Amino acid sequence: MAPVTSLSHSVEQHLTSALSATLPEAGGADPLLRRSDRADFQANGILALAKKAKANPRELATKVVANVVTGDVIKEIEVSGPGFLNVTITDRAITENLAARYADADRLGVPHAPQPGTTVIDYAQPNVAKEMHVGHLRSAVIGDATMRMLEFTGESVVRRHHIGDWGTQFGMLIQYLDEHPHELDHKDAQVSGEEAMSNLDRLYKAARRLFDADEEFKTRARRRVVDLQAGEPHTLAIWQKFVDESKIYFFSVFEKLDMEIRDADIVGESGYNDMLAETCRLLEESGVAVRSEGALCVFFDDVKGPDGNPVPLIVQKSDGGYGYAATDLSAIRDRVFDIKASTLLYVVDARQSLHFKMVFETARRAGWLNDEVKAHQLAFGTVLGKDGKPFKTREGETVKLVDLLDEAVDRATAVVRDKAEKVGLSEREIEENGRYVGVGAVKYADLSTSAVRDYKFDLDQMVSLNGDTSVYLQYAYARIQSILRKAGEARPSARPELELAPAERALGLHLDQFGETVAEAAAEYAPHKLAAYLYQLASHLTTFYDQCHVLSPDNAPKVVENRLFLVDLTARTLQRGMALLGIRTPERL
Ligand SMILES: NC(=[NH2+])NCCC[C@H](N)C(=O)O
Numbered sequence: 227m228a229p230v231t232s233l234s235h236s237v238e239q240h241l242t243s244a245l246s247a248t249l250p251e252a253g254g255a256d257p258l259l260r261r262s263d264r265a266d267f268q269a270n271g272i273l274a275l276a277k278k279a280k281a282n283p284r285e286l287a288t289k290v291v292a293n294v295v296t297g298d299v300i301k302e303i304e305v306s307g308p309g310f311l312n313v314t315i316t317d318r319a320i321t322e323n324l325a326a327r328y329a330d331a332d333r334l335g336v337p338h339a340p341q342p343g344t345t346v347i348d349y350a351q352p353n354v355a356k357e358m359h360v361g362h363l364r365s366a367v368i369g370d371a372t373m374r375m376l377e378f379t380g381e382s383v384v385r386r387h388h389i390g391d392w393g394t395q396f397g398m399l400i401q402y403l404d405e406h407p408h409e410l411d412h413k414d415a416q417v418s419g420e421e422a423m424s425n426l427d428r429l430y431k432a433a434r435r436l437f438d439a440d441e442e443f444k445t446r447a448r449r450r451v452v453d454l455q456a457g458e459p460h461t462l463a464i465w466q467k468f469v470d471e472s473k474i475y476f477f478s479v480f481e482k483l484d485m486e487i488r489d490a491d492i493v494g495e496s497g498y499n500d501m502l503a504e505t506c507r508l509l510e511e512s513g514v515a516v517r518s519e520g521a522l523c524v525f526f527d528d529v530k531g532p533d534g535n536p537v538p539l540i541v542q543k544s545d546g547g548y549g550y551a552a553t554d555l556s557a558i559r560d561r562v563f564d565i566k567a568s569t570l571l572y573v574v575d576a577r578q579s580l581h582f583k584m585v586f587e588t589a590r591r592a593g594w595l596n597d598e599v600k601a602h603q604l605a606f607g608t609v610l611g612k613d614g615k616p617f618k619t620r621e622g623e624t625v626k627l628v629d630l631l632d633e634a635v636d637r638a639t640a641v642v643r644d645k646a647e648k649v650g651l652s653e654r655e656i657e658e659n660g661r662y663v664g665v666g667a668v669k670y671a672d673l674s675t676s677a678v679r680d681y682k683f684d685l686d687q688m689v690s691l692n693g694d695t696s697v698y699l700q701y702a703y704a705r706i707q708s709i710l711r712k713a714g715e716a717r718p719s720a721r722p723e724l725e726l727a728p729a730e731r732a733l734g735l736h737l738d739q740f741g742e743t744v745a746e747a748a749a750e751y752a753p754h755k756l757a758a759y760l761y762q763l764a765s766h767l768t769t770f771y772d773q774c775h776v777l778s779p780d781n782a783p784k785v786v787e788n789r790l791f792l793v794d795l796t797a798r799t800l801q802r803g804m805a806l807l808g809i810r811t812p813e814r815l
Pocket residue numbers: 348351352353388389390554557572574
């Protein structure tokens with residue numbers, strides 16, 4: 227299927243050729259086209275061009291208008307104000323454009339990126355033997371949506387879940403389990419995610435208690451760290467038990483999140499262990515890193531501590547141990563030279579921004595990153611409670627992700643149940659929809675604000691039927707499905723010969739922007755731009771319902787068909803857009 231040229235793009239092309247005909251030196255200049263309330267579009271680009279050419283803007287604009295070809299796409303164009311151009315599109319062009327999108331059932335006319343590459347996206351990276359918290363939720367949700375948008379635009383995407391599965395904290399856990407070997411035995415093979423986490427939690431607390439109270443245990447635990455780093459088989463086997471138990475828990479949470487995470491994409495910190503020594507050698511030999519008080523360090527002119535002294539990135543500690551930075555630098559080598567990525571994307575909390583700034587700069591100095599291979603941190607802000615403070619339980623503990631999700635689903639199920647009788651939903655459908663609405667609400671609240679901003683976690687607001695929520699979008703979708711079911715004989719069918727009402731044009735012109743919006747949201751790693759688009763789409767739909775009846779007996783059959791076509795395309799666009807955000811759209815709600 228050939229990509230659909232958007233109306234705004236055709237208008238741009240018309241204006242650009244009229245501009246070049248009028249003022250050859252302005253050939254190819256951007257007419258700066260925007261949607262407008264006065265007409266369908268307004269072009270603001272003439273003003274700057276006139277200034278540059280020392281011409282009167284209104285006169286220039288008038289000449290350009292005379293050179294614009296009207297008819298098929300542009301119905302009317304006129305000069306307004308100091309030299310703006312107001313453009314009105316023909317109704318036929320709108321309907322024909324939408325019909326072309328409708329015919330492209332899978333992509334709805336969304337173009338492929340002009341130069342797709344390979345992106346490694348690092349997201350959903352919880353830590354072994356630890357509870358997942360709302361920060362991990364953000365990385366998973368934002369990463370999943372970004373990954374889906376990128377794939378849809380034709381990028382090849384490699385997923386990496388860089389889980390925290392290595393480090394000194396494992397010494398104590400492994401030592402404890404070695405001394406209490408049956409504490410992770412599962413009598414029956416199946417363990418739920420919840421049980422797995424509570425097993426890990428119990429072991430962690432017990433090991434901690436011993437570690438703090440018993441000096442000899444502490445010494446044994448420290449020796450374990452050395453054994454682990456040396457890859458001693460018995461130690462590794464115990465370590466593996468913690469990883470496996472944690473994965474049971476992680477996968478149960480991802481399933482609750484209605485998110486597909488593949489085991490093969492989980493390459494934790496331990497996965498780069500073999501590369502650490504070589505990474506350090508390369509950095510030291512090239513002079514990128516230097517020895518300072520025994521540690522291998524990289525220094526930066528602009529990174530200083532409160533005392534004014536430089537704060538280095540420590541690649542290897544003076545005791546020979548490697549840390550988070552060495553692992554991330556090794557992962558960069560792997561992603562650049564083995565996976566052959568053109569972009570490395572990290573969906574990680576903004577509190578780690580300094581770490582990534584230093585790691586990326588180090589990799590650039592080493593020549594691993596450059597103009598062809600770029601790295602970017604998609605940093606996200608903190609999740610706040612209703613009170614605007616970092617999200618904590620009343621007891622001051624970090625809130626467990628699972629509890630939040632369960633509560634969201636409970637509330638959503640109540641909302642769904644309220645209307646269930648009218649819609650005729652079975653108990654099974656109520657539960658399924660409750661899950662999709664609840665999880666969708668949590669995801670959408672996260673995705674609808676720009677990632678860098680902190681956001682308030684407010685369940686009441688999230689499942690509200692009015693306002694910028696996923697439930698509102700899901701209802702918009704389901705309502706269209708109900709109209710389509712009621713349509714009987716009438717089938718959606720585009721009727722380009724019909725004149726359109728204002729609300730139909732507004733809806734149609736917004737549908738025309740879907741491709742550009744997806745392309746922009748993907749290229750800028752900005753799912754919130756897609757969310758905002760979908761919310762506006764649902765709002766246009768609401769206005770359309772107010773002003774235009776779809777199945778009214780007063781409508782000529784052609785009008786019914788064309789309106790069914792419009793709402794069906796709207797529904798498909800909502801569904802496609804929501805799917806790109808990782809949110810389901812139930813058929814009946
Ligand atoms: N390549 C990376 N460092 N990815 C981010 C890992 C996030 C880390 N596991 C955490 O929970 O904070």
